[in-house]
Amino acid sequence: MPSGELFIVATPIGNLADLTHRADRVLREADVVVAEDTRRTRVLLAHYGIDRTLLAMHEHNEEAMAPQLVKRLRDGESIALVSDAGTPLVSDPGYRLVRTAIDAGIAVRPVPGPSALMAAISAAGLPTDRFVFEGFLPSRQAARRAALERLQHESRTLVFFESSHRALSCLADLEAAFGSERYAAVCRELTKQFETVLRGPLGELRALVAGNAQQQKGEFVFVVAGAEPDGDVQMERALELGRVLQNHLSGSQAARVAARFFGVSRRDLYQLLDAGSGD
Structure with missing residues (x-):
C-alpha cells in the first residue's frame, strides 16, 4: 500500500460481514489505524484477525491530534481513519484531520462502504434523487423545534440521525413540525439483529414507537418526505x-x-x- 497516504475507511454499521475486501486490505496494511473509540474498533479488527497499532481520535482531541498524524504521514506512514461504525466524517470526527492532510499535500483516499445514511434512504420508500441530511438535531427541545420549523417548507427528502433516549420525543417534534400525515420511515438498528424499518404517516409512526418499548431502543435514522411544493x-x-x-x-x-x-x-x-x- 502506498506510504504517506490517509485512507478514510468505511466499516460495518452492525453486521460485521459488511466490511469490504478493499477495507480489509487497507486495515491490514496500514501502519496506524486511527479510531474514534479504540475499544469498538478493536472488536472489529479482532473479528478479522487484524493486528494494527490503534490510536484514539475524537471530537475532544482531534485539533491536537491532526498535526501529529500529518507528521507521521509526511514521514511515510500510511494511516487508516475509521469511525465507530459506518463512513467516517458523517456526523463523526475527522474533518480537521482530513483538511490538515490536504493542506499539507497528503493524498487522501476514500475507501467507501457501509453508511447508515445511505442504507436508510435506500429502504425508506421515498424520493432519493434530492435529499437533505441534517445529522443529529439539537438535544434541547426548543432548539430542535426551531430547527424543524426552518425545514417545514423544504421539498427535498429529509434525513435525521437520533439516539435511543431522544427517539420518541424527536418523533413527536417531527409530527408537530410537519403534520401527522407526512410520510416517513423510522429505521432502527440497521443491519443488526433487531433491525426494523417502520413506514407510514408520522402520527402513526409515533404511536407505534410509543406503544412498543422495544422500538425505542437502538440507533435511529428518520427519513421524512419533503413538503409538497407550492x-x-x-x-x-x-x-x-x-x-x-x-x-x-x-x-x-x-x-x-x-x-x-x-x-x-x-x-x-x-x-x-x-x-x-x-x-
Missing part, C-alpha cells in the same frame, strides 16, 4: 430562471429547461415568458 412559488422560481435562460436560449427552450427543473407546466411557463417579452 405551485405558485414554483412557477415564480421557474419564471425567474426562464428569464435568465432567455439570454442564451430561445423562449421555448428556456421554458422547457426551467419547467423541468421546477416541475411546472412548460406551456404555462412559456406563455408567461412570452407575455413578459412583449412588455
Whole structure:
C-alpha cells in the first residue's frame, strides 16, 4: 500500500460481514489505524484477525491530534481513519484531520462502504434523487423545534440521525413540525439483529414507537418526505430562471429547461415568458 497516504475507511454499521475486501486490505496494511473509540474498533479488527497499532481520535482531541498524524504521514506512514461504525466524517470526527492532510499535500483516499445514511434512504420508500441530511438535531427541545420549523417548507427528502433516549420525543417534534400525515420511515438498528424499518404517516409512526418499548431502543435514522411544493412559488422560481435562460436560449427552450427543473407546466411557463417579452 502506498506510504504517506490517509485512507478514510468505511466499516460495518452492525453486521460485521459488511466490511469490504478493499477495507480489509487497507486495515491490514496500514501502519496506524486511527479510531474514534479504540475499544469498538478493536472488536472489529479482532473479528478479522487484524493486528494494527490503534490510536484514539475524537471530537475532544482531534485539533491536537491532526498535526501529529500529518507528521507521521509526511514521514511515510500510511494511516487508516475509521469511525465507530459506518463512513467516517458523517456526523463523526475527522474533518480537521482530513483538511490538515490536504493542506499539507497528503493524498487522501476514500475507501467507501457501509453508511447508515445511505442504507436508510435506500429502504425508506421515498424520493432519493434530492435529499437533505441534517445529522443529529439539537438535544434541547426548543432548539430542535426551531430547527424543524426552518425545514417545514423544504421539498427535498429529509434525513435525521437520533439516539435511543431522544427517539420518541424527536418523533413527536417531527409530527408537530410537519403534520401527522407526512410520510416517513423510522429505521432502527440497521443491519443488526433487531433491525426494523417502520413506514407510514408520522402520527402513526409515533404511536407505534410509543406503544412498543422495544422500538425505542437502538440507533435511529428518520427519513421524512419533503413538503409538497407550492405551485405558485414554483412557477415564480421557474419564471425567474426562464428569464435568465432567455439570454442564451430561445423562449421555448428556456421554458422547457426551467419547467423541468421546477416541475411546472412548460406551456404555462412559456406563455408567461412570452407575455413578459412583449412588455
